[in-house]
Amino acid sequence: MDLPTLIERNVAFAPDKPAIRFEGTVLSYDAFNRRIELAARALKSELGVEKGDRVAILSLNRPDYLVLLYACARLGAILVPLNWRLAVTEQLFILSDAGAKVLVLEHAFEAILSVLAERLLSTAIVGLDFAPGRGSGWDELLEGGRGDGRNAHPGLSCPVLIVYTSGTTGRPKGAVLRQEALLWNGVMSQHMHGLTSADHVLTVLPMFHVGGLNIQTTPALHHGATITMHPRFTPDATFAAFERDRPTLTALVPTMIQALIDHPRWSTADLSSLKAISTGSTMVPQQLIAAVAARGISALQVYGSTETCPIAIYTKLGGDPAGEGSTGLPGLCCEAAIINDVGDGLPAGTPGEIAVRGPNVFCQYWGNGQATREALRDGWYRTGDIGHCDGDGYFWVHDRKPNLIISGGENIYPAEVERVLLEHPDVAECAVVGRPDPSWGEVPVAYVIRRSEAQIDQHALTAHAQSHLARFKVPHEIIFTDDLPRTALGKVEHFILKAIQAKSRPQVNNS
Structure with a gap:
């Protein structure tokens, strides 16, 4: 048994049931399963994808994203999803680190094709909804597929995904997830x-x-x-x-x-x-x-x-x-x-x-x-x-754990301070990080985005924090900003703010 078996079972129970709706089109479970089979055949016969090979995709959400996932599972291959918000150099690192044999690229990212083609000499590039010049288009590839579209002994114990972490401590790491x-x-x-x-x-x-x-x-x-x-x-x-x-x-x-x-x-x-x-x-x-x-x-x-x-x-x-x-x-x-x-x-x-x-x-x-x-x-x-x-x-x-601030021997959890700041009606978003301090080791500093038309200043917000937090938890400085560094899912990247604070000079306690 493997993950595509679950799709096949659903076909047996309800072949015409809609599986995926996308931009006005409907893919039934039967049609979804047949497209998985076509993709697996094409990857194996046309591109030589074998068990354990890595297939990367750089695309916005679309049905063929899932088709590719289950086609890889059918072959015992491994899908490597690429974060489209990363810089090209970061994407190139992931493709190199994973040793991607194939890259499936959506037309929305066609502009970076020349850079990818120049650096990925041993990677086959397949274009979604466009012909990439070097390599074939996705639909063309599927039409040419032949054979059974399976490799020997794929199953639930086979790796199916390598998903790269955000790299808060250096280069991103690829977490390997098995089908199970x-x-x-x-x-x-x-x-x-x-x-x-x-x-x-x-x-x-x-x-x-x-x-x-x-x-x-x-x-x-x-x-x-x-x-x-x-x-x-x-x-x-x-x-x-x-x-x-x-x-x-x-x-x-x-x-x-x-x-x-x-x-x-x-x-x-x-x-x-x-x-x-x-x-x-x-x-x-x-x-x-x-x-x-x-x-x-x-x-x-x-x-x-x-x-x-x-x-x-x-x-x-x-x-x-x-x-x-x-x-x-x-x-x-x-x-x-x-x-x-x-x-x-x-x-x-x-x-x-x-x-x-x-x-x-x-x-x-x-x-x-x-x-x-x-x-x-x-x-x-x-x-x-x-x-x-x-x-x-x-x-x-x-x-x-990396966000923990230790100030004068006391542990300060930034999320607790952020929760208090967010309770103020004029605060839209915030992030709290530690700043090196010669007396206390570290002190908390807050980055705050005001709500539209709000006029709150540092003194008023500090007073709000003092009424809800122990004194050692109150930010020593409040920095108002229009934006915060974020991951693709909107998670604030505290490590970037912390690096900024590590380079700044210690500030006088004005809380």
Whole structure:
């Protein structure tokens, strides 16, 4: 058995059921399965893709993204999704590091073809919706495929994805996920969402990220549900889909939810088809959860990472309200624990590092044995996140371990300070990082984006923080800015701000 078997089973049960809707076209489960077969044949016969070979894709969301994923699984090959927000040099590093045999390139990124072709001399380039000049077009390739489209002995134990992390500590690392990781991740998604074949998922998160690919999208296909897919997120298109396509589920990161809440249509749009919005990727402000709930929609939190496929800890649709405000309970098919630096479990209520173990967890960092050994110990993945588990087993995430500020021997979690700042009505977004200090070791500094037309100054915001936080947690400086460095999913890149502060001169305490 392999992942494409799940698609084949759904064809047997409901061949004409819509699998994917995209820009006015509908791909039934039967048509989706036949296109997977064509793609697998073409990759094998025309491009010589063998078991273990890497096939990269640089594309916005589109049905053939998923076709390529399952075609790779059918061959025992490995898909390497490329983040289209990266610089070309960063994409070239990933392609080189992964040793991609094939690159499938969407026409939207045709402008970088000359650079790629010059540097990727041994990589076959296939154009989606265009002829790249060097190599063939995707549809042309599929038409020429022949043979059975299978390699020997692919199965659930075969790697199927190499997804590169954001590289907060240097070069990005490629987390290798086996087919079984996606299978068990899908089981947990079904448990989390009450997912059935009657559901309709709206996919707007980019599928180069495991969140867009695996929180709801691949689980929906495994359970015979329908997906409506957008090339990328825009508030207007999302509202139109809510009212026209009537999805029951969608996954959005907090910045997307905020964009919807700030939109004029938020209060009047018909959202009645939605039974839940899932969110995560970063700390989720409680006011977003409350705003979604006020529209009669369950807001589900999911915690995980690229390395966990990503579902690891979550709140469940219709779950026990006793854990309200937490990130949830360990998933149905994995374990989670709070550990100290030597790996020992910590008692309830004690902050420590979150660790995850289960069949959904990655098996290695591609070509990086040292990083693999540091992250995976006795089957436990050390996430680098700090949190605690309460007496009822609910997990609470405090912050990323690298973000921790130690000031005068006291631990300061930036997320706690950010939460307080965000409670001020004039603050739209913020990020808190540590600045080197000769007296305290580090002191907190806040970067703040004001809401439109807000006039709040540093003194007023500092006073707000002082009324809610211990003095040592209050930012020593508040820097107002128009933007913050972010990942493709809107997660603030604290390490960039921290590097800026490391180069700055210590400031006088003006809090």
